[in-house]
Amino acid sequence: MSAGVHTVAVIGAGKIGELMLSGLLRSGWPVDRLLATARRPARAEELTARYGVRVVDNLTAVDEAAVLAVSVKPQDAAALLDEIGPKVPADKLVISLCAGLPTSFFNRRLPDGTPVVRVMTNTPALVDEAMTAISAGAYATGAHLALAEEMFKPLGQTIRVPESQQDAVTALSGSGPAYFYLLVEAMIDAGILLGLPRQVAHELIVQTAIGSAVMLRDSGEHPVKLREAVTSPAGTTISAIRELEKHGVRAALLAALEAARDRARELAAQAD
Numbered sequence: 001m002s003a004g005v006h007t008v009a010v011i012g013a014g015k016i017g018e019l020m021l022s023g024l025l026r027s028g029w030p031v032d033r034l035l036a037t038a039r040r041p042a043r044a045e046e047l048t049a050r051y052g053v054r055v056v057d058n059l060t061a062v063d064e065a066a067v068l069a070v071s072v073k074p075q076d077a078a079a080l081l082d083e084i085g086p087k088v089p090a091d092k093l094v095i096s097l098c099a100g101l102p103t104s105f106f107n108r109r110l111p112d113g114t115p116v117v118r119v120m121t122n123t124p125a126l127v128d129e130a131m132t133a134i135s136a137g138a139y140a141t142g143a144h145l146a147l148a149e150e151m152f153k154p155l156g157q158t159i160r161v162p163e164s165q166q167d168a169v170t171a172l173s174g175s176g177p178a179y180f181y182l183l184v185e186a187m188i189d190a191g192i193l194l195g196l197p198r199q200v201a202h203e204l205i206v207q208t209a210i211g212s213a214v215m216l217r218d219s220g221e222h223p224v225k226l227r228e229a230v231t232s233p234a235g236t237t238i239s240a241i242r243e244l245e246k247h248g249v250r251a252a253l254l255a256a257l258e259a260a261r262d263r264a265r266e267l268a269a270q271a272d
């Protein structure tokens, strides 16, 4: 299997499915090699108007596409697989973008031997800065993983992980953008508390976030070193850090990510 040659159907093209469609198109994937499915006619019209992509029903997508990228909510996956599962020939590649659902969830509802690849991407895919983790299910080969990688590489970085790590990945990078947005939002509020106009506080913090992220990525330094470089003895930063530690920010993050991991497990249990 190689990229751009096979028809990919995005089944349940909501927010994440749309990210995938638009990313594939930006990377030069031919629009006539893409299909999408949607539950509501208005959503189907929107996708066709925006991307020129053909929106079909789920069974037509199964018929025509070699790769089925399932991007429905986890709680909708069982109903979808009840509909399409028996009709999926075992040579199709199924890529799941559903948080929490193990590949075994799909394999129990698909013909024996169907290759399933589990993918966890994130919303910075919109600006080609996604972090996408890819895992092979029981019947997925190296070639299937490579194809999934080729599809997600144009959207940012990809990494292969054992499937047993995917719930942790979901907690870290899948939900991760939300944590950074929350921090930025809180810091903008702090700027307002200190008397800055909202727009100024926004500009200061957004550029500080971008600069810090680029340094984290490009300097090769451990975050502790980068933080220490800003933390001079008896200075302003250490006064702030004392408050962050006093308020348990580090412990809150540990607990928060554990809660996200547990919720991924719960969603999978509820979907079954």
Ligand SMILES: NC(=O)c1ccc[n+]([C@@H]2O[C@H](COP(=O)([O-])OP(=O)(O)OC[C@H]3O[C@@H](n4cnc5c(N)ncnc54)[C@H](OP(=O)(O)O)[C@@H]3O)[C@@H](O)[C@H]2O)c1
Pocket: 011, 012, 013, 014, 015, 016, 017, 037, 038, 039, 040, 043, 058, 071, 072, 073, 074, 076, 079, 080, 097, 098, 099, 100, 120, 121, 122, 123, 174, 175
């Ligand atoms: N959002 C994120 O940041 C993020 C990050 C990583 C992973 N994910 C995963 O990505 C998946 C999708 O999340 P999302 O945020 O994109 O949800 P979403 O916007 O609700 O998209 C799901 C889409 O699937 C459609 N759908 C549901 N059942 C269908 C069916 N049987 N046939 C055809 N279409 C169907 C829904 O239609 P309706 O519009 O009628 O509901 C909706 O448009 C989830 O499993 C989530 O865990 C999300």
